[in-house]
Amino acid sequence: MLPExxxxxxxxxxxxxNASSLHTSGRRARRIVEEARERVGDALGAGPSEVxxxxxxxxxxNLAVKGLFWARRAQDARRRRIVASPVEHxxxxxxxxxxxxHEGAEIDWLxxxxxxxxxxxxxxxxxxxxxxxVALVTVMWAxxxxxxxxxxxxxxxAAHEHGIPVHSDAVxxxxxxxxxxxxxGLDCLTVSGHKIGGPVGAGAVLARRGLDLVPVLxxxxxxxxxxxxxxDVPALHAFGVAAEIAxxxxxxxxxxxxxxxxxxxxxxxxxVPDAVLRGDPDPAGRLxxxxxxxxxxxxxxxxxxxxxxxxVECSTGSACQAGVxxxxxxxxxxxxxxxxxxxxxxxxxxxxxxxxxxEAVAAxxxxxxxxxxxxxxxxxxxEAVPS
Amino acid sequence: MRVLAAMSGGVDSAVAAARAVAAGHDVVGVxxxxxxxxxxxxxxxxxxxxxxxxxDARRAADVLGIPFYVWDLAERFERDVVEDFVAEYAAGRTxxxxxxxxERIKFSALLxxxxxxxxxxxxxGHYARIVGGELHRAxxxxxxxxxVLAVLTPERLAHALxxxxxxxxxxxxxxxxxxxxxVAAKPDSHDICFIxxxxxxxWLAGRLGRQPGPIVDxxxxxxxxxxGSFAYTVGQRRGLRLGVPAPDGRPxxxxxxxxxxxxxxxxPADRLSVDRLRGAHLTWCGPAAAPGDRVGAQVRAHGEExxxxxxxxxxxxxxxxxxxxxxxxxxxxxxxxxxDGTRVVGSATLTATAASEPLETAGAG
Numbered sequence: 065m066l067p068e069x070x071x072x073x074x075x076x077x078x079x080x081x082n083a084s085s086l087h088t089s090g091r092r093a094r095r096i097v098e099e100a101r102e103r104v105g106d107a108l109g110a111g112p113s114e115v116x117x118x119x120x121x122x123x124x125x126n127l128a129v130k131g132l133f134w135a136r137r138a139q140d141a142r143r144r145r146i147v148a149s150p151v152e153h154x155x156x157x158x159x160x161x162x163x164x165x166h167e168g169a170e171i172d173w174l175x176x177x178x179x180x181x182x183x184x185x186x187x188x189x190x191x192x193x194x195x196x197x198v199a200l201v202t203v204m205w206a207x208x209x210x211x212x213x214x215x216x217x218x219x220x221x222a223a224h225e226h227g228i229p230v231h232s233d234a235v236x237x238x239x240x241x242x243x244x245x246x247x248x249g250l251d252c253l254t255v256s257g258h259k260i261g262g263p264v265g266a267g268a269v270l271a272r273r274g275l276d277l278v279p280v281l282x283x284x285x286x287x288x289x290x291x292x293x294x295x296d297v298p299a300l301h302a303f304g305v306a307a308e309i310a311x312x313x314x315x316x317x318x319x320x321x322x323x324x325x326x327x328x329x330x331x332x333x334x335x336v337p338d339a340v341l342r343g344d345p346d347p348a349g350r351l352x353x354x355x356x357x358x359x360x361x362x363x364x365x366x367x368x369x370x371x372x373x374x375x376v377e378c379s380t381g382s383a384c385q386a387g388v389x390x391x392x393x394x395x396x397x398x399x400x401x402x403x404x405x406x407x408x409x410x411x412x413x414x415x416x417x418x419x420x421x422x423e424a425v426a427a428x429x430x431x432x433x434x435x436x437x438x439x440x441x442x443x444x445x446x447e448a449v450p451s
Numbered sequence: 452m453r454v455l456a457a458m459s460g461g462v463d464s465a466v467a468a469a470r471a472v473a474a475g476h477d478v479v480g481v482x483x484x485x486x487x488x489x490x491x492x493x494x495x496x497x498x499x500x501x502x503x504x505x506x507d508a509r510r511a512a513d514v515l516g517i518p519f520y521v522w523d524l525a526e527r528f529e530r531d532v533v534e535d536f537v538a539e540y541a542a543g544r545t546x547x548x549x550x551x552x553x554e555r556i557k558f559s560a561l562l563x564x565x566x567x568x569x570x571x572x573x574x575x576g577h578y579a580r581i582v583g584g585e586l587h588r589a590x591x592x593x594x595x596x597x598x599v600l601a602v603l604t605p606e607r608l609a610h611a612l613x614x615x616x617x618x619x620x621x622x623x624x625x626x627x628x629x630x631x632x633x634v635a636a637k638p639d640s641h642d643i644c645f646i647x648x649x650x651x652x653x654w655l656a657g658r659l660g661r662q663p664g665p666i667v668d669x670x671x672x673x674x675x676x677x678x679g680s681f682a683y684t685v686g687q688r689r690g691l692r693l694g695v696p697a698p699d700g701r702p703x704x705x706x707x708x709x710x711x712x713x714x715x716x717x718x719p720a721d722r723l724s725v726d727r728l729r730g731a732h733l734t735w736c737g738p739a740a741a742p743g744d745r746v747g748a749q750v751r752a753h754g755e756e757x758x759x760x761x762x763x764x765x766x767x768x769x770x771x772x773x774x775x776x777x778x779x780x781x782x783x784x785x786x787x788x789x790x791d792g793t794r795v796v797g798s799a800t801l802t803a804t805a806a807s808e809p810l811e812t813a814g815a816g
Binding site for chain 1: 518521522525563569
């Protein structure tokens with residue numbers, strides 16, 4: 065969390081005041097919230113009335129996907145199809161699948177290429193096949209695991225040709241890429257506070273003026289009646305401060321951290337020549353803070369332990385409820401075979417990353433991979449691998 | 452030492468890990484996911500693969516301040532323990548899956564992976580002791596688990612730690628509470644971890660299908676029908692549902708299971724007594740025994756130990772022992788563990804049993 069955001073939050077924490085109240089402290093609280101709304105809107109190219117605050121990215125994705133689906137279907141009962149990419153974050157993926165299981169939605173999964181990028185030709189064909197039955201299109205701005213940037217402008221153009229609204233989960237993109245809601249033409253966009261140096265538990269849906277969203281949470285009618293619940297003034301204040309800083313620093317950070325990321329990838333390949341870098345090899349087509357690779361013959365979990373023991377923290381992907389590591393749905397959608405997908409590592413860099421961090425990874429990765437290979441995959445020890 | 456603590460989510464393995472930490476070792480906790488469908492949530496019980504257990508293990512690791520991972524050994528477990536269990540029952544034998552799991556999962560797949568990753572030892576919550584490299588019974592006789600560890604070779608034992616083997620169970624619970632471990636009052640595990648409801652026969656029927664066949668008495672006369680000989684174990688009395696009463700009106704027990712003809716043989720209790728045991732797949736946990744050696748023989752996890760004499764040891768891993776007094780209801784497939792005082796000498800899988808006394812005499816009373 066950014067120090068400025070911590071300061072903003074701690075400044076507000078002791079103060080009372082419900083932003084929906086009419087008394088003095090309520091008015092003061094409302095002023096803070098509305099300033100945050102303007103800050104977030106300004107940072108992301110949205111008007112203040114287009115910012116709907118939520119308690120984080122997952123809630124925002126659920127509100128956008130479900131709210132849009134219900135609203136569109138209410139307008140026309142034929143609109144039951146959801147066109148989605150299979151590499152979405154689970155907050156979108158599982159919301160879409162829930163709608164299919166419980167609300168009669170039909171899902172059109174868009175094919176992605178080996179970089180994880182949506183196939184625009186397939187999108188065009190999918191939409192053209194009875195466009196009147198499509199409720200919405202949802203494709204993330206950039207993928208959180210492999211970093212691939214999606215062709216959002218082209219997707220919006222294709223969907224709007226048929227009058228179909230588009231939602232994009234931009235949780236990973238904000239602060240790394242230029243995200244301008246107005247310019248993008250999107251109808252709905254998700255952003256989360258904790259990914260940009262703000263607090264966990266603050267997020268927003270940017271919803272185009274006049275866009276109808278059916279609420280997920282019902283109650284006091286806050287946030288245009290779309291998202292009820294007393295507003296978390298300190299968190300939103302910090303979120304606004306963080307959004308402003310993240311966007312102001314973005315260009316400089318993208319260059320500096322992007323260069324570190326490139327160094328990191330070079331070091332990984334130098335230490336492990338058969339490591340396979342995933343996502344778009346062109347820096348222009350991927351998130352600057354993201355590095356991703358698969359290591360043949362390794363269990364990602366073994367690598368995680370070996371690197372953690374050397375002070376390197378990275379992640380493998382997701383785990384089931386019991387904590388069993390699962391091969392990434394993103395890699396599987398990209399056509400990566402399951403045994404290969406099990407040996408994946410994602411390195412997330414950020415504002416505080418340094419050349420020393422990259423050197424630490426460069427020194428640790430070779431021995432870690434060697435060890436992990438000896439330990440095998442799934443409890444089956446692998447044969448000695450050629451060096 | 453760098454120690455990998457296998458944490459099931461129960462109190463024993465949590466305290467074992469805590470003691471390894473207290474001993475100054477560099478400890479990492481690992482929970483083994485042994486089931487492909489770990490959704491099971493059983494109230495009040497403990498299995499190997501429930502979400503609740505994984506959470507309890509993680510919680511204990513967090514309290515101890517050690518790294519924690521979940522390792523997916525489900526494929527190995529299915530192949531080496533579950534399929535073996537099914538195949539053994541299908542062949543008319545009565546396997547012990549906990550023995551197999553220790554032999555092939557915990558001190559094989561897990562230990563191999565741990566050693567490859569740079570660990571020196573695997574630590575578990577088993578009640579057993581390692582003294583001077585030898586495996587011994589736990590001090591808490593009621594909780595002793597040396598029987599299910601009797602398949603470990605000296606090479607494997609050299610990399611094993613059983614920190615709670617020198618302590619009574621109630622003291623372990625007390626220590627867990629003192630250390631702030633939430634699992635202090637968690638119930639002990641029972642039954643077979645991959646058969647959640649404890650209905651082994653129903654579970655086997657699900658895997659092997661319904662296979663009706665005859666139940667016969669000692670003279671070959673059909674006295675009932677069964678739905679699969681695999682569901683029967685030598686010594687079993689309950690659930691036979693025999694249509695024809697015994698001539699003498701006394702209860703009858705399963706004497707033999709013959710999978711080739713899908714036949715279950717029943718008879719009176721005295722026919723169950725055996726004092727000659729033969730086993731294969733012999734493993735020595737330390738110095739080997741030789742013919743003529745006096746040993747203690749135990750044939751089930753919490754069964755009694757009977758004084759015995761080693762009769763034969765062959766080069767291809769077979770052993771024969773003569774018991775000083777007979778045991779009842781000993782089934783092929785069970786593990787025969789041999790003891791010398793508290794020391795575990797070794798083990799074998801029973802292949803044949805016999806009575807040295809003429810059965811007519813034994814049954815005449």
